[in-house]
Amino acid sequence: MFSMKNWQQGKAWTNWSNNVVSYPNTFYAPTCIEEVQQIVQQANEQQTIRVTGAAHSFSPVAMPESAALTLHHLRGLISIDKQQHSATFYAGTYLHEIGPILAEYDLALTNMGDIQTQTLAGVIATGTHGTGITLGSFSSMVTKWGFVNGLGDYIEHERKDDELSDALHVSVGLLGILVTVTIKVIPLYSLHYTSTRSYFSEELSRFQQTIREHRHVEWFYFPGSDLIQVKKMDIVAPQEQNKWQQKVDELKLQLLENGAFYVASEVCKWQPRASLAVSKLSSKLVSEGERIGLSYMIYPSPRSVKFNEIEYAIPLVNFEACMEEVHHTLKRQQFNVHFPIECRTTTGEKGFLSPTQGQESAFIAFHMYKGMDETAYFEWVRTMMGKYGGRPHWGKINDYHASNIRSYYPQFEQFAKVRQKQDPHNIFLTSYFRHIFQ
Template identity: 75%
Template sequence: MFSINNWQQGKRWTNWANNIVSYPSTYHAPASIEAIQQIIKNMKKQQTLRVTGAAHSFSPVAMPEETALTLHNLRGLLSVDTKNLTATFYAGTYLYEIGPLLAEHQLALINMGDIQAQTLAGVIATGTHGTGVTLGSFSSMVTKWGFINGLGEYIEHERGTDDLSEALHVSIGLLGILVTVTIQVTPLYSLHYVSEKTNLEDALKNFQQTIRTHRHVEWFYFPGSDLIQVKKMDKVAPVEQNKWQRHLNEMNLQLVENGLFYVISELCKWQPRASSSVSKLSSKLVSEGVRTDLSYRMFPSPRSVKFTETEYAIPLQHFEACMEEIHAVLKKGKFTVHFPIECRTTKGEQGMLSPTQGEESAFLAFHMYKGMNETPYFDWVRVLMRKYNGRPHWGKVNDYDATNIRDYYPKFAAFNELRNEHDPNNIFVTSYFRRIFN
């Protein structure tokens, strides 16, 4: 998690996975909207600024070059509208802070992913998501954005059917710095969770029915194995798990899903040929069980074993064929990979840069343990995902550049026009983005 103690001039900046490193000359930690406005107005020509969030992106989307800014001092719940079920937050609020804050008002997030270290600004800007074919990303929850553009102007914009709403939906920090955000929330609820092992062939036959029977469905496919882990969660009335049982569950996650997995990951790093055997063994050791607790305690899982990740959204109707092809290749042991492929679903979203492009989508996340060579594996994934009309998640390793961006996003030119309008001096355009917005 982010530490303000490491936010010092002259410090090296790196993301969580340590695959992105930079050496910004200036660090800012403003405590007011006015302070951010002044920082932008004081930017020198050709200098760039990036808000780094919790540094949980695997792409350079948040990488600062000259100037780094954190919203760490702009956090918290600003207001709640219980009638319209909305809540307004400072955008620097970390996800792990939101659940308890909303619970005090008997409210909760509609959905979230399994990592809670990120900031609201980060997950909204990149289209970060959880799972559930009737549910959208964090971006879809926004009803109003409050942002400071590249001219230092503070703008509040309510979601509508206009182009600016479509651009702000997934803005990757290029229209301005998101400082306040109003999101749709829901009455407090709990989730009933079931984890089970099942045969891949049977799960594929039942996939479409399963994702429409349960609110949340998540797969973990272990490369080369015929066994997968299926996690299902459904909404129930608010009930809290016994504290002792919750503690035991947390210990199990830390010892098995992190401690033991770290040991076998180190083995694979030093003996890559063992990866296939380790993957198949891991599928047999899947933790099965049932539990129920408040939603904000059920969504996240601890992630202390570091990895690099690439993730793609494909149209939902292609999922079964895509998984069959993935399994056919990986069971041959062509790649030295033991990390499971995480499979989730979302509804389609009308954002100019949303990877779903309005279609119900399956998201497939491919991981490689830190220190192992991901290039051959990720290169194969990239080619395969093109076959199934896949678009990369902005916060994960991706191949976006000026030669392909318009193929991925038909409304890219319209987004770029709005970007030029709100950031005419290219304050937010680092080297990574210059490669795309050439």
């Protein structure tokens, strides 16, 4: 999690997996919107500002160059509108803080992923998502954005059918610094969670049916194994999880999914050819069971084993063919990889830079343990995903560049025009983004 102890001049900035490192010469930690405005207004054209969030992106999307800015002091609830089922937060609020706050008003987030360390600003800017074919990303929850643009103006914009809304939907921080956000919320609910071990071929044959029978479905495919883990979650009436059971579940997660898996990962780093055997063993040790608890307690899972990640959204209709190719390739151990592949779904979303481009989509995330060479594996993923209409997640390792961005996003020029209007002096355009826009 983010710590202010490391937020000072002379310190290196690094993301969670340490695959992106920079040395900004200025660190900002504003305490109010007016201070954010002043920081932007005082910036010159030789200085770029980057909001770093919780540093959980694997791409350089949050990497600061000359100036790094944290919204750590701009957190918390601003207001609740129970009639409209909406809540307004400061955008620096961490996801793990939101559930308990909303629960006090008998409200909850519509959806979450399994990581809860990020900020609202970060997950909205990058289109971060959970799973559920009827559900969208965090960006889809937004009904109003409050941001400081590149001129230092504070703008509040309600979502409507216009270009600014389509650009703000997934803006990757290029239109300004998101400081407040109003999101749609729903009545407080619990989730009935089940985890089962199943055969890949059987689950693949009924995948389209399964994702419509349950609110949330998530796969963990173990490279080269015929077994997968299938997680399903459905809404039930609000009820607290049994405290004893909660502690047991947490202990199992720490011992098996983090402790034992860390040891196995170290073995693979030392002896890469052991990866297939470790993956098959891991698939047989999948923790099966069920539990019920308030949604914000059930969604997240602790992730202490570090990795690098590349993730693509593909049209849902291409999922089976894509996974057949993945399975066929990895059974031959063409790559030394043991980290499970995560498969999730979302509804289509309108937004100039949304990876779903309005289509029901499957998100497939490929991981490589930190310290193991992912180069050949990730290059294979990139090539393969081109066949299935894949678009990279902005917060994951990607190959976005001026030479290919328009093929991924047909409305890229419209986004570029909105960006230029909101940030004419390129205050937020770091070198990573200059390679895309110039």
